[in-house]
Amino acid sequence: MNSAWTVFRKELLDVMRDRRTLLFMLVIPTLSIPVLMWITSGAMTHFLEKLAKEKVDVLVLGQQHDPKLVDELRQRSNPEKAGNRLAKVLEQYGLGEKELALVKGEGKEAFVRLLKKKNVDPKEFIGKVMDSVNARDFDATASNIATQAFPPNFRIITKLDRHPDLSPDDDDYKDVLLNAVRTDEIAAVVEIPKDSMKKIKDEDTTRITIRYLETSDRSTMALKGLKRIFKSMSKRMAIERIKAHGLPEGFAAPIEIRAERLPGPGLLVKLMSQFLPYMILIFSFLGALYPAIDLGAGEKERGTLETLLVAPVSRLSLVLGKFGVVLTAALVSSLLATVSLAISLQAGFLSDLSVLSGEAFSFSATEAITAIVMIIPISCIFSALLLALSIFAKSFKEGQAYASPLQMIIILPALVSILPGVKLDWMTASIPIVNVSLALKEIFTGNLDQHWAHMALIFISTAVVAGLLLWFAAWWFRREQVLFRS
Amino acid sequence: MGDDPGLGDTGVKAEGLVKIFKDKKRGQVRAVDDVSFEAHPGEVFGLLGINGAGKTTTLRMLSTMLKPTSGDASVCGFSVTRQGTEVRRNIGFMSTATSLYGRLTAREMVVYFGKLNRMHPDKIEKRMKVLFELFDMNEFADTRCDKLSTGMKQKVSIVRTVLHDPQVMIFDEPTAGLDVLTSRTIVDFVRQCRIEKKCVIFSTHIMDEVDKLCDRVGLIHNGKLLACEPIEDLKSYTDSGRVEDAFVKIVEAKS
Ligand SMILES: Nc1ncnc2c1ncn2[C@@H]1O[C@H](COP(=O)(O)OP(=O)(O)OP(=O)(O)O)[C@@H](O)[C@H]1O
Ligand SMILES: [Mg+2]
Numbered sequence: 001m002n003s004a005w006t007v008f009r010k011e012l013l014d015v016m017r018d019r020r021t022l023l024f025m026l027v028i029p030t031l032s033i034p035v036l037m038w039i040t041s042g043a044m045t046h047f048l049e050k051l052a053k054e055k056v057d058v059l060v061l062g063q064q065h066d067p068k069l070v071d072e073l074r075q076r077s078n079p080e081k082a083g084n085r086l087a088k089v090l091e092q093y094g095l096g097e098k099e100l101a102l103v104k105g106e107g108k109e110a111f112v113r114l115l116k117k118k119n120v121d122p123k124e125f126i127g128k129v130m131d132s133v134n135a136r137d138f139d140a141t142a143s144n145i146a147t148q149a150f151p152p153n154f155r156i157i158t159k160l161d162r163h164p165d166l167s168p169d170d171d172d173y174k175d176v177l178l179n180a181v182r183t184d185e186i187a188a189v190v191e192i193p194k195d196s197m198k199k200i201k202d203e204d205t206t207r208i209t210i211r212y213l214e215t216s217d218r219s220t221m222a223l224k225g226l227k228r229i230f231k232s233m234s235k236r237m238a239i240e241r242i243k244a245h246g247l248p249e250g251f252a253a254p255i256e257i258r259a260e261r262l263p264g265p266g267l268l269v270k271l272m273s274q275f276l277p278y279m280i281l282i283f284s285f286l287g288a289l290y291p292a293i294d295l296g297a298g299e300k301e302r303g304t305l306e307t308l309l310v311a312p313v314s315r316l317s318l319v320l321g322k323f324g325v326v327l328t329a330a331l332v333s334s335l336l337a338t339v340s341l342a343i344s345l346q347a348g349f350l351s352d353l354s355v356l357s358g359e360a361f362s363f364s365a366t367e368a369i370t371a372i373v374m375i376i377p378i379s380c381i382f383s384a385l386l387l388a389l390s391i392f393a394k395s396f397k398e399g400q401a402y403a404s405p406l407q408m409i410i411i412l413p414a415l416v417s418i419l420p421g422v423k424l425d426w427m428t429a430s431i432p433i434v435n436v437s438l439a440l441k442e443i444f445t446g447n448l449d450q451h452w453a454h455m456a457l458i459f460i461s462t463a464v465v466a467g468l469l470l471w472f473a474a475w476w477f478r479r480e481q482v483l484f485r486s
Numbered sequence: 487m488g489d490d491p492g493l494g495d496t497g498v499k500a501e502g503l504v505k506i507f508k509d510k511k512r513g514q515v516r517a518v519d520d521v522s523f524e525a526h527p528g529e530v531f532g533l534l535g536i537n538g539a540g541k542t543t544t545l546r547m548l549s550t551m552l553k554p555t556s557g558d559a560s561v562c563g564f565s566v567t568r569q570g571t572e573v574r575r576n577i578g579f580m581s582t583a584t585s586l587y588g589r590l591t592a593r594e595m596v597v598y599f600g601k602l603n604r605m606h607p608d609k610i611e612k613r614m615k616v617l618f619e620l621f622d623m624n625e626f627a628d629t630r631c632d633k634l635s636t637g638m639k640q641k642v643s644i645v646r647t648v649l650h651d652p653q654v655m656i657f658d659e660p661t662a663g664l665d666v667l668t669s670r671t672i673v674d675f676v677r678q679c680r681i682e683k684k685c686v687i688f689s690t691h692i693m694d695e696v697d698k699l700c701d702r703v704g705l706i707h708n709g710k711l712l713a714c715e716p717i718e719d720l721k722s723y724t725d726s727g728r729v730e731d732a733f734v735k736i737v738e739a740k741s
Contacts, residue, residue, distance in 0.1 A: 303585035311602040312574040
């Protein structure tokens with residue numbers, strides 16, 4: 001055992017002097033998560049903003065059937081004309097699209113927290129907002145503010161350049177439309193029925209058809225915008241009808257709902273508990289990868305294997321020393337990834353989110369220890385497997401070639417934590433890797449108390465497999481056919 | 487073969503060593519076929535043979551890296567098949583395939599192998615100081631091995647090999663691919679070992695080297711030991727008195 005410790009210390013020193021190992025063990029786990037987040041959130045915001053700002057053409061067919069309706073549609077789909085006093089108020093308080101996206105669908109409380117974070121007096125703000133939209137009840141308005149402030153941006157056209165006489169009765173009607181949407185000439189089509197004006201006058205329902213293309217983002221965004229516009233037009237008309245009959249305003253809206261989230265785990269915890277297990281497993285594997293290849297195949301490639309084998313040390317000590325270094329790298333790497341993800345989420349673009357929901361991602365000592373206890377045996381499995389593969393390989397290249405398929409085999413089950421709805425039960429608890437991924441998910445969600453039995457099963461089974469694999473690696477290391485392959 | 491009673495405790499004795507490799511393309515390869523010889527303390531035993539003759543395989547069995555298919559050998563009285571760790575504690579092994587760890591410095595490299603040999607840290611320090619002085623190595627003692635010249639690397643390898651003062655030294659073509667001066671360091675070192683009464687086994691395919699260095703020679707061909715005798719006897723096989731001619735004659739006669 002003494003010699004295993006000697007081997008461990010030397011191999012650790014050796015590996016720490018290798019830039020590739022340091023890169024994979026320290027730099028990549030620390031930086032990849034924030035960089036990835038920064039890029040995806042930046043890119044998403046960029047493209048969404050571009051889409052939102054872009055003025056797209058919507059073809060309206062049948063304007064002649066209800067010119068008044070189309071006029072209002074035109075009015076409402078032009079942000080400048082829709083003349084937004086609300087937008088001006090928001091701008092004055094420095095609330096951009098990004099911040100509003102955070103409170104979209106949330107109630108008053110979310111707004112209050114957001115404003116407090118910006119050091120704005122909520123009372124004054126609420127007053128101005130309600131004034132600008134002529135609302136009486138802020139609670140009811142809050143969830144709509146984001147939508148109202150940034151109306152869709154359409155140019156309404158009534159005919160296509162190349163098919164000025166297109167009508168829904170034409171044989172190639174849908175083909176022409178499909179082509180026009182595909183080539184981005186228009187984003188969607190609105191069909192006003194012949195009897196529209198009459199139906200509205202008769203206090204009946206006019207049925208408007210919107211045609212769109214599922215695979216085009218411009219088209220689906222246009223569909224959303226159009227639906228919203230027609231919904232608010234419909235609401236305005238309903239209120240007018242009710243007033244004309246002298247009925248109360250609530251007549252046509254007997255039920256109104258508002259969803260309020262309970263305090264406790266929210267979006268941040270959900271995201272963390274989905275991504276962390278995957279990250280931990282992947283980085284445990286990646287952290288072990290390079291040291292393993294270096295300490296196994298590397299000895300053969302650099303011709304140091306025989307130097308080592310003629311030393312009076314048992315093969316078991318050699319394996320244990322090397323295994324210890326690979327395991328250390330795996331654990332350091334996954335720990336760094338965890339810390340990095342936690343910090344990125346707290347400090348990064350989701351910080352506003354955590355402020356809004358008033359939650360912070362933290363866990364108790366019991367949870368942290370249980371998580372570590374779950375991570376160690378699975379990291380042992382990765383380390384023993386990679387070391388065994390690596391000592392079999394004759395060169396770095398060969399070692400990497402063996403490791404890549406293994407990586408695929410591990411990524412897929414690790415991904416299960418991200419899939420919605422997969423729960424930890426006796427079935428999933430008995431699938432290797434999947435079980436650890438789900439166990440970590442439950443721990444980070446705060447459900448540890450309901451899963452002690454599962455945790456015990458997973459720990460014991462993983463530890464047994466890890467022990468067997470380590471035993472296998474030691475046996476493997478004694479075989480001439482492995483060490484001296486021709 | 488002589489049966490010197492004390493030999494087993496200080497020298498090397500190979501008895502009927504056989505090594506069969508299973509090769510996918512060639513089927514069974516008898517790399518070493520019934521090889522027996524003795525090497526005594528204070529003697530340089532040369533293992534002479536062409537490429538693929540089985541030299542490396544024989545020496546790997548002596549140093550316990552490979553297990554003999556049958557037969558056994560004893561090193562300082564320890565069996566290579568049953569007492570591997572003890573055997574390895576008593577040998578210094580050096581070949582073209584025993585490279586240094588490039589990311590360790592010369593000193594770290596030597597200390598590591600001292601520790602693996604279970605030497606006391608003070609003893610490692612003392613012995614290292616003497617050896618570094620002897621080989622004039624202090625200048626690059628703290629340089630990483632991958633930055634050293636081939637000659638410097640050879641010196642580090644030698645120190646690594648003799649640090650624990652083994653009784654048996656095994657060299658597998660140690661001069662292959664080295665220039666005249668660097669080979670000279672090694673040749674001088676082998677001579678020094680003989681003076682110190684160590685038992686040296688030295689494999690090569692260079693006839694001149696055998697002539698210069700060895701006291702006794704084992705001639706190996708296709709895994710078989712064709713002759714095993716003092717260098718003088720070998721040279722008297724032909725009129726020319728050259729090792730090379732003797733080698734050709736014996737190989738032609740026996741195969
Ligand atoms: N690990 C192995 N697996 C299969 N065959 C092997 C293995 N090692 C050696 N051999 C074969 O055994 C025979 C003897 O090889 P060995 O390396 O002992 O020869 P050598 O005398 O050292 O030659 P060289 O001068 O080339 O070093 C060769 O035919 C070689 O191909
Ligand atoms: Mg050889």
